[in-house]
Amino acid sequence: MRIDLHAHSNASDGTDTPAELVAAAVHAGLDVVALTDHDTVAGHAEAAAALRALPEGSLTLVTGAELSCRVEGISMHLLAYLFDPEEPALAQERELVRTDRFRRGEAIVERCRALGAPISWDQVRRIAGGGAVGRPHIASALVEAGVVATVSDAFTPEWLANGGRADVQKHELDPVEAVRLVRAAGGVPVFAHPGAVKRGRTVPDRVIAELAAAGLAGLEVDHMDHDEETRVRLRGLASDLGLLVTGSSDYHGTRKTVRLGEHTTDPAVYEELIGQATGAKPIPA
Ligand code: AMP
Ligand code: FE
Ligand code: FE
Ligand code: ZN
Secondary structure, eight states: OOEEEEEOOTTTTOSSOHHHHHHHHHHTTOSEEEEEEETOOTTHHHHHHHHHTSOTTSOEEEEEEEEEEEETTEEEEEEEESOOTTOHHHHHHHHHHHHHHHHHHHHHHHHHHHTTOOOOHHHHHHHHTTSOOOHHHHHHHHHHTTSSSSTGGGSSTTTTSTTOTTOOOOOOBOHHHHHHHHHHTTOEEEEOSTTOGGGSOOOOHHHHHHHHHHTOOEEEEEOTTOOHHHHHHHHHHHHHHTOEEEEOOOBBTBTSSOOTTSSOOOHHHHHHHHHHOOSOOOEEO
């Protein structure tokens, strides 16, 4: 079983349509793929429809989202699996974050322009194509304009990195609250890339312990942004706090270099995760 529990489509900052993502998952030899767009479930219906056209048993879709959170001034991402997408309290929080992504995106574009980058808000909206707007779309605009060579080159202090010259904060959820909301919607919360130091300061263990007490199910340990030492440390922390350990690619299509299925989750952990979910069921082909 090859299980990848973190992937993005163009419903947020990935470059594949949800249907293309499903096809790519089959091509990568995955048995299970989770669609976890930032703060939105807008890609679920198309992904589920694409699955219906596949041979029986070829792939299972886990629906989810990656929720933008902030604690003690540190931005962090919470993966949420198999929650009820109609549950109003969580749906409203996703909507608040998505709406603020527009205000903030336009403000970031203004800062980039003031810093001499010839990009525009219309261009960024075209690149986002109706998906939840994020810094990677602005990074793509900076690439189009010839300001930087690659998307990842835009995530520096000069431009879009956390706290960078053109960075503007968006509305983000308190993660303890988010963990409770996800559980209340029948979902299963997992802390995404908790040791991704290249993105900025990371959340202290003390806060992770608080999240565990609030209902966090697991830590995403095997991730491209974690070196071996970080993985060993996080496995120890997960064991101390009674948390599951997952692995996933965080695939973003051509906006990141990582391949779908580059990191995977143990089948026993997957079974435990889906066993905890009451808001939705995995969708088999
Ligand atoms: P936002 O959700 O708009 O705050 O943007 C965060 C997104 O930017 C993350 O989900 C990643 O897709 C992307 N990102 C963050 N740091 C980097 C980086 N160093 N290189 C490439 N992409 C990044
Ligand atoms: Fe992203
Ligand atoms: Fe993330
Ligand atoms: Zn992600």
